[in-house]
Amino acid sequence: MDDETGMKNCIVALKQILPLAEKNGVVLMMELLNSKIDHKDYMCDKSAWGIELCKNIDSPNFKLLYDIYHMQIDEGDIIRTIKENYKYFGHYHTGGVPGRNEINDTQEIFYPAVMRAIKDTGFKDYVAQEFQPTRKNKLDSLREAIKICDV
DSSP, rough: OOOOHHHHHHHHHHHHHHHHHHHHOOOOOEEEETTTSTTTTOOOOOOHHHHHHHHOOOOTTTEEEEEEHHHHHHTHHHHHHHHHHGGEEEEEOOOOTTTTTTSSSSSOOOOOHHHHHHHTTHHHHOOOEEOOOOOOSSSHHHHHHHHHHOO
């Protein structure tokens, strides 16, 4: 389906369930995913589309899950997007590009700068480590990622 029809459908559906979320203090999130490699024909594959959805929903109980891995693939310009649109982002996921592996210097995103940009927006929660470790000891990969993201 085209983006405009998808937007209208999402608005109708979300506005039906948002009153219950608002009543119970729940924040609903839609994850930004790439449609180039991992999720062909996914509707919410660009920040601009998701932000427009947030503006149409107009509720503090609806936000986007900004998946850094996915958005690097589909649009890049991660830090500027976060700085300019952070009020629409409720949570963040990590993952190395290419391959969705460790977030260290084996991939193209410089995560310390991305994490500082997120922190500078006032975000105080945790980011989710959503990568596929390549090391034999998977906990070593997780420990490294936590250290990289602790800015």
